[in-house]
Amino acid sequence: AQSVTQLDSQVPVFEEAPVELRCNYSSSVSVYLFWYVQYPNQGLQLLLKYLSGSTLVKGINGFEAEFNKSQTSFHLRKPSVHISDTAEYFCAANTGGFKTIFGAGTRLFVKA
Amino acid sequence: DTAVSQTPKYLVTQMGNDKSIKCEQNLGHDTMYWYKQDSKKFLKIMFSYNNKELIINETVPNRFSPKSPDKAHLNLHINSLELGDSAVYFCASSQDTQGGNTIYFGEGSWLTVV
Numbered sequence: 001a002q003s004v005t006q007l008d009s010q011v012p013v014f015e016e017a018p019v020e021l022r023c024n025y026s027s028s029v030s031v032y033l034f035w036y037v038q039y040p041n042q043g044l045q046l047l048l049k050y051l052s053g054s055t056l057v058k059g060i061n062g063f064e065a066e067f068n069k070s071q072t073s074f075h076l077r078k079p080s081v082h083i084s085d086t087a088e089y090f091c092a093a094n095t096g097g098f099k100t101i102f103g104a105g106t107r108l109f110v111k112a
Numbered sequence: 113d114t115a116v117s118q119t120p121k122y123l124v125t126q127m128g129n130d131k132s133i134k135c136e137q138n139l140g141h142d143t144m145y146w147y148k149q150d151s152k153k154f155l156k157i158m159f160s161y162n163n164k165e166l167i168i169n170e171t172v173p174n175r176f177s178p179k180s181p182d183k184a185h186l187n188l189h190i191n192s193l194e195l196g197d198s199a200v201y202f203c204a205s206s207q208d209t210q211g212g213n214t215i216y217f218g219e220g221s222w223l224t225v226v
Contacts, residue, residue: 032211032212034214036215036217038153041219041220042219042220043116043202043204043217043218043219043220044155044202044204044215044217045216045217046214046215049212049214051212088153090155094211094212095211096210096211096212097209097211098160098162098167098168098209099157099160099168100157100211100215102155102156104152104153104154105153105154105155107153
């Protein structure tokens with residue numbers, strides 16, 4: 001069965017430092033991968049997604065992610081974070097069917 | 113204009129009551145969803161409709177009943193509310209059922225059962 005594992009439940013980081021949020025998925029077939037962000041008291045919004053082609057995907061707000069098929073990973077990175085990046089980040093996967101599976105979320109907390 | 117709008121945003125009610133949450137999307141999408149997010153932020157799909165037809169019905173108590181009068185609306189009715197129903201409920205939509213589509217979420221409805 002398809003699953004998504006976010007390896008860190010919380011990631012504290014200082015402002016202007018780089019950050020990586022880790023995501024692994026399990027799927028024996030082709031997969032679409034997503035990162036969504038949820039700011040406090042709001043719904044989720046798409047940061048970026050991988051459908052096919054280049055394994056490095058760039059998204060909004062300076063985030064990027066790299067699809068690694070051999071390691072079944074889709075880690076999210078940002079070279080320099082801001083206070084405003086404090087939010088919950090969700091990795092998600094879909095194998096082409098009706099259902100998108102979400103990871104448990106990673107809380108990014110950016111400290112001044 | 114809000115793409116996916118749901119009402120009410122906050123709902124506090126007593127155990128045993130019946131309540132509804134309404135959802136509308138103005139994106140012209142064919143597919144709509146209800147997700148439940150618990151206190152630990154875990155997000156779980158409950159239902160999905162495509163062109164008013166139910167396509168996903170996860171293991172949800174039958175006290176929860178979705179209704180889609182047209183493809184722009186998907187409402188959620190909950191009977192006999194229990195303490196464990198307290199959560200944030202998100203309505204969402206996507207262009208269609210293709211797996212690579214972006215899911216657009218509403219801002220959530222915070223349900224507290226006391």
